[in-house]
C-alpha cells in the first residue's frame with residue numbers, strides 16, 4: 001500500500017513455492033502419504049515444464065512437499081492452461097523392467113488377491129487406491145491378471161496423474177511472486193526511483209526464486225545494499 005501511495009506499480013502478489021490443489025478425490029484417500037525417490041513432472045497442457053526426482057506428499061486438498069513447492073513456481077498462468085502433475089512412482093525401472101518385476105511379484109504371490117500382490121511394490125495406503133484406478137476386480141488373484149492388465153498397471157505406476165486446479169493458499173506459501181516493480185528501484189541502492197528516501201528489500205519486491213536458499217539471499221542482499229547506501233548518505 002505504501003509503495004502504491006508513492007506511485008509505484010505493484011505486480012499482483014500470488015503464492016509461489018506452495019502446495020497445489022486438486023479436484024481428484026484420490027488425493028484425499030492418500031492424505032498423509034509421503035513418497036520418496038519419485039519423479040514429479042508438471043505439465044502445462046501437454047508440455048512438460050518441470051521434472052525432478054525427490055519427495056512429495058498427498059494432502060486432503062491435493063499435493064505438497066518439496067517437489068510440489070518447486071513445481072508450483074513454474075505455474076505462470078493458472079487459468080489459461082490445463083495443469084497436471086504426473087508422478088513416476090518407480091523411476092529406477094523403465095516400463096519393460098517394471099513389467100518384468102510385476103510379472104515376477106505376481107508369480108511369487110500367485111494365490112493372493114491383486115491388492116495383496118502389490119504389497120512389495122507400493123505403500124499400504126496406495127494399494128487399494130491403485131486397484132480402484134486400475135479398474136480390476138479386487139477379488140482377482142495375482143495369477144489371473146492378464147498381460148494387458150499388467151501393461152495398464154505399468155502405465156499407472158509410471159504415469160500417476162493428478163489434475164491441478166489452483167495454487168494453495170497465499171498464507172501457507174513459502175514465498176510470494178509479485179510485488180514492487182523492480183524497474184522502479186535502483187538495484188545498487190534499493191532506493192525508489194520515484195520517491196527519494198524510500199527503500200525496498202526482500203519479499204516486497206517483484207523478485208522470487210526457486211528453493212535452495214535463494215529467497216533468503218534475495219532478502220539479505222537487497223537489505224545489505226540498502227543499508228550500505230544509508231551509510232553513504
Ligand SMILES: Cc1cc2nc3c(=O)[nH]c(=O)nc-3n(C[C@H](O)[C@H](O)[C@H](O)COP(=O)(O)OP(=O)(O)OC[C@H]3O[C@@H](n4cnc5c(N)ncnc54)[C@H](O)[C@@H]3O)c2cc1C
Nearest residue numbers: 172173174175201202203204211212213214215216217219
Ligand atoms: C515456512 C517457510 C520456510 C522457508 N524456507 C526458506 C528456505 O529454506 N530458504 C529460503 O531462501 N527461503 C525460505 N523461505 C522464504 C524466506 O523466509 C523469505 O523469502 C524471507 O524471509 C523474506 O524476508 P523479508 O525480510 O523480505 O520478509 P519477512 O521475513 O516476511 O519479514 C517481514 C517482516 O515485516 C513485519 N511486518 C509486516 N508488516 C508490518 C508492518 N505494517 N509494520 C511493521 N512490521 C511489519 C513482519 O512481521 C515480518 O517480521 C521460507 C518461508 C517460509 C514461510
